[in-house]
Amino acid sequence: MVTINNLSDNATPVEADVLVHVDDVAGTPTTKKCTLGNALAAYDAKTSTLTNKTFDANGTGNSISNIDLADLSTGAKLEVWGGAMSDETTVLTAGTDKLQFVIPYGFEVTAVLITLSTAGTGAALVTVDINDDGSTILGTKLTIDASEKTSSTAATAATIASSTIAANSVITCDIDTIDTDNVAAGLKVYITGYQT
Numbered sequence: 001m002v003t004i005n006n007l008s009d010n011a012t013p014v015e016a017d018v019l020v021h022v023d024d025v026a027g028t029p030t031t032k033k034c035t036l037g038n039a040l041a042a043y044d045a046k047t048s049t050l051t052n053k054t055f056d057a058n059g060t061g062n063s064i065s066n067i068d069l070a071d072l073s074t075g076a077k078l079e080v081w082g083g084a085m086s087d088e089t090t091v092l093t094a095g096t097d098k099l100q101f102v103i104p105y106g107f108e109v110t111a112v113l114i115t116l117s118t119a120g121t122g123a124a125l126v127t128v129d130i131n132d133d134g135s136t137i138l139g140t141k142l143t144i145d146a147s148e149k150t151s152s153t154a155a156t157a158a159t160i161a162s163s164t165i166a167a168n169s170v171i172t173c174d175i176d177t178i179d180t181d182n183v184a185a186g187l188k189v190y191i192t193g194y195q196t
Contacts, residue, residue: 082190099173106196107165122180
Protein backbone atom coordinates (compact mmCIF):
# COMPACT_ATOMS: atom_id res chain seq x y z
CA MET A 1 0.00 0.00 0.00
CA VAL A 2 1.24 3.45 -0.92
CA THR A 3 0.33 6.38 1.37
CA ILE A 4 0.57 9.94 0.09
CA ASN A 5 0.22 12.76 2.57
CA ASN A 6 1.50 16.20 3.41
CA LEU A 7 1.02 17.36 -0.20
CA SER A 8 0.24 20.98 -1.03
CA ASP A 9 -3.13 21.73 -2.59
CA ASN A 10 -3.40 22.56 -6.30
CA ALA A 11 -6.53 24.65 -6.74
CA THR A 12 -6.06 25.08 -10.49
CA PRO A 13 -5.18 21.69 -12.00
CA VAL A 14 -4.67 21.41 -15.77
CA GLU A 15 -5.19 18.47 -18.09
CA ALA A 16 -1.48 17.62 -18.26
CA ASP A 17 -1.20 17.24 -14.47
CA VAL A 18 -0.50 13.70 -13.32
CA LEU A 19 -2.73 11.88 -10.86
CA VAL A 20 -1.78 8.83 -8.83
CA HIS A 21 -4.43 6.14 -8.62
CA VAL A 22 -4.87 2.50 -7.72
CA ASP A 23 -5.82 0.34 -10.70
CA ASP A 24 -7.74 -2.60 -9.21
CA VAL A 25 -7.92 -5.34 -11.85
CA ALA A 26 -9.55 -8.60 -10.76
CA GLY A 27 -8.80 -7.86 -7.14
CA THR A 28 -5.13 -7.12 -7.72
CA PRO A 29 -4.49 -3.41 -6.99
CA THR A 30 -1.58 -1.73 -8.73
CA THR A 31 -0.45 1.84 -8.15
CA LYS A 32 -0.38 3.76 -11.44
CA LYS A 33 -0.50 7.27 -12.80
CA CYS A 34 -2.58 9.08 -15.44
CA THR A 35 -3.11 12.64 -16.56
CA LEU A 36 -6.04 14.65 -15.32
CA GLY A 37 -7.15 14.96 -18.96
CA ASN A 38 -7.30 11.18 -19.40
CA ALA A 39 -9.16 10.76 -16.11
CA LEU A 40 -11.78 13.32 -17.15
CA ALA A 41 -12.13 11.76 -20.62
CA ALA A 42 -12.75 8.35 -19.07
CA TYR A 43 -15.39 9.86 -16.78
CA ASP A 44 -17.08 11.77 -19.64
CA ALA A 45 -17.31 8.56 -21.66
CA LYS A 46 -19.52 7.00 -18.98
CA THR A 47 -23.31 7.01 -19.27
CA SER A 48 -24.87 8.12 -16.02
CA THR A 49 -28.47 8.38 -14.86
CA LEU A 50 -29.18 11.38 -12.68
CA THR A 51 -31.83 10.75 -10.05
CA ASN A 52 -33.23 13.36 -7.66
CA LYS A 53 -30.77 15.97 -8.89
CA THR A 54 -31.47 19.67 -9.32
CA PHE A 55 -30.23 21.47 -12.42
CA ASP A 56 -30.44 25.24 -12.24
CA ALA A 57 -30.90 26.10 -15.92
CA ASN A 58 -31.38 29.77 -15.05
CA GLY A 59 -28.13 30.03 -13.14
CA THR A 60 -25.33 32.16 -14.53
CA GLY A 61 -23.54 30.32 -17.32
CA ASN A 62 -25.85 27.29 -17.21
CA SER A 63 -27.71 25.95 -20.22
CA ILE A 64 -29.41 22.79 -21.45
CA SER A 65 -28.72 21.58 -24.97
CA ASN A 66 -29.39 18.59 -27.20
CA ILE A 67 -32.80 17.85 -25.69
CA ASP A 68 -35.54 17.15 -28.25
CA LEU A 69 -39.26 16.60 -27.77
CA ALA A 70 -38.67 12.88 -28.21
CA ASP A 71 -36.46 12.94 -25.10
CA LEU A 72 -39.26 14.29 -22.89
CA SER A 73 -41.96 12.24 -21.20
CA THR A 74 -45.48 12.57 -22.58
CA GLY A 75 -46.65 14.42 -19.49
CA ALA A 76 -43.89 17.02 -19.84
CA LYS A 77 -44.93 18.07 -23.34
CA LEU A 78 -48.75 18.03 -23.16
CA GLU A 79 -50.59 21.03 -24.57
CA VAL A 80 -54.23 21.87 -25.29
CA TRP A 81 -55.84 23.07 -28.52
CA GLY A 82 -59.47 24.12 -28.93
CA GLY A 83 -61.84 26.99 -28.52
CA ALA A 84 -65.45 28.13 -28.34
CA MET A 85 -68.10 26.52 -30.57
CA SER A 86 -70.69 29.15 -29.62
CA ASP A 87 -71.09 32.31 -27.60
CA GLU A 88 -71.82 32.11 -23.89
CA THR A 89 -75.59 32.69 -23.89
CA THR A 90 -77.17 31.80 -27.24
CA VAL A 91 -78.84 28.38 -27.29
CA LEU A 92 -76.82 25.89 -29.34
CA THR A 93 -77.79 24.83 -32.83
CA ALA A 94 -76.66 21.64 -34.53
CA GLY A 95 -74.37 21.95 -37.53
CA THR A 96 -70.94 21.32 -39.00
CA ASP A 97 -67.80 23.44 -38.74
CA LYS A 98 -68.86 25.25 -35.57
CA LEU A 99 -65.15 25.65 -34.88
CA GLN A 100 -62.21 25.33 -37.27
CA PHE A 101 -58.48 25.68 -36.69
CA VAL A 102 -55.14 24.37 -37.94
CA ILE A 103 -52.46 22.64 -35.87
CA PRO A 104 -49.19 23.68 -37.54
CA TYR A 105 -47.19 20.59 -36.55
CA GLY A 106 -47.66 16.86 -36.13
CA PHE A 107 -49.78 16.16 -33.06
CA GLU A 108 -50.71 13.07 -31.04
CA VAL A 109 -54.12 13.33 -29.36
CA THR A 110 -54.31 11.88 -25.86
CA ALA A 111 -57.66 13.24 -24.59
CA VAL A 112 -60.71 15.24 -25.68
CA LEU A 113 -63.22 17.24 -23.65
CA ILE A 114 -66.23 19.51 -24.12
CA THR A 115 -67.84 21.86 -21.61
CA LEU A 116 -70.98 24.01 -21.39
CA SER A 117 -71.72 27.27 -19.62
CA THR A 118 -75.43 26.34 -19.41
CA ALA A 119 -76.23 22.65 -19.00
CA GLY A 120 -78.66 20.93 -21.32
CA THR A 121 -81.73 18.98 -20.20
CA GLY A 122 -83.87 16.19 -21.58
CA ALA A 123 -83.21 12.79 -23.12
CA ALA A 124 -81.14 13.98 -26.09
CA LEU A 125 -77.57 14.88 -25.19
CA VAL A 126 -75.29 17.58 -26.55
CA THR A 127 -73.06 15.57 -28.91
CA VAL A 128 -69.88 16.80 -30.60
CA ASP A 129 -67.64 15.30 -33.29
CA ILE A 130 -64.02 16.28 -34.00
CA ASN A 131 -62.69 15.88 -37.54
CA ASP A 132 -59.18 15.84 -38.99
CA ASP A 133 -59.31 17.04 -42.63
CA GLY A 134 -62.94 15.96 -42.81
CA SER A 135 -62.63 12.55 -41.12
CA THR A 136 -63.67 11.95 -37.52
CA ILE A 137 -60.94 11.16 -35.02
CA LEU A 138 -63.44 9.74 -32.53
CA GLY A 139 -64.66 6.18 -32.12
CA THR A 140 -67.35 7.29 -29.66
CA LYS A 141 -68.39 10.94 -29.93
CA LEU A 142 -68.28 13.45 -27.10
CA THR A 143 -71.47 13.82 -25.09
CA ILE A 144 -72.56 15.77 -22.02
CA ASP A 145 -75.22 14.17 -19.85
CA ALA A 146 -78.40 16.04 -18.94
CA SER A 147 -77.97 18.73 -16.26
CA GLU A 148 -74.17 18.47 -16.42
CA LYS A 149 -71.60 20.86 -17.88
CA THR A 150 -68.71 18.61 -18.85
CA SER A 151 -68.12 15.47 -20.88
CA SER A 152 -65.63 14.29 -18.26
CA THR A 153 -68.53 12.79 -16.28
CA ALA A 154 -70.48 11.39 -19.23
CA ALA A 155 -72.02 7.95 -18.75
CA THR A 156 -70.58 7.01 -22.14
CA ALA A 157 -67.04 8.28 -22.41
CA ALA A 158 -65.67 9.49 -25.74
CA THR A 159 -63.01 7.35 -27.39
CA ILE A 160 -60.23 8.35 -29.78
CA ALA A 161 -60.07 6.20 -32.92
CA SER A 162 -57.43 8.17 -34.85
CA SER A 163 -54.96 9.93 -32.57
CA THR A 164 -52.26 10.96 -35.05
CA ILE A 165 -52.76 14.36 -36.71
CA ALA A 166 -50.45 15.50 -39.51
CA ALA A 167 -48.91 18.96 -39.60
CA ASN A 168 -51.23 21.67 -40.95
CA SER A 169 -54.31 19.49 -40.76
CA VAL A 170 -57.62 21.35 -40.60
CA ILE A 171 -59.49 20.46 -37.43
CA THR A 172 -63.26 20.99 -37.58
CA CYS A 173 -65.75 20.50 -34.76
CA ASP A 174 -69.42 19.70 -35.34
CA ILE A 175 -72.44 19.85 -33.07
CA ASP A 176 -74.31 16.67 -34.06
CA THR A 177 -77.07 16.87 -31.46
CA ILE A 178 -78.40 19.46 -29.02
CA ASP A 179 -80.30 18.80 -25.82
CA THR A 180 -84.02 17.99 -25.98
CA ASP A 181 -85.13 21.13 -24.19
CA ASN A 182 -82.93 23.47 -26.24
CA VAL A 183 -81.33 25.28 -23.32
CA ALA A 184 -77.64 24.31 -23.56
CA ALA A 185 -75.23 27.18 -24.31
CA GLY A 186 -71.57 28.17 -24.09
CA LEU A 187 -69.96 25.14 -25.74
CA LYS A 188 -66.17 24.74 -25.79
CA VAL A 189 -63.96 21.93 -27.06
CA TYR A 190 -60.49 20.94 -25.85
CA ILE A 191 -58.01 18.60 -27.54
CA THR A 192 -55.11 17.52 -25.36
CA GLY A 193 -51.94 15.96 -26.77
CA TYR A 194 -48.35 16.62 -27.71
CA GLN A 195 -46.24 17.74 -30.66
CA THR A 196 -44.59 14.96 -32.64
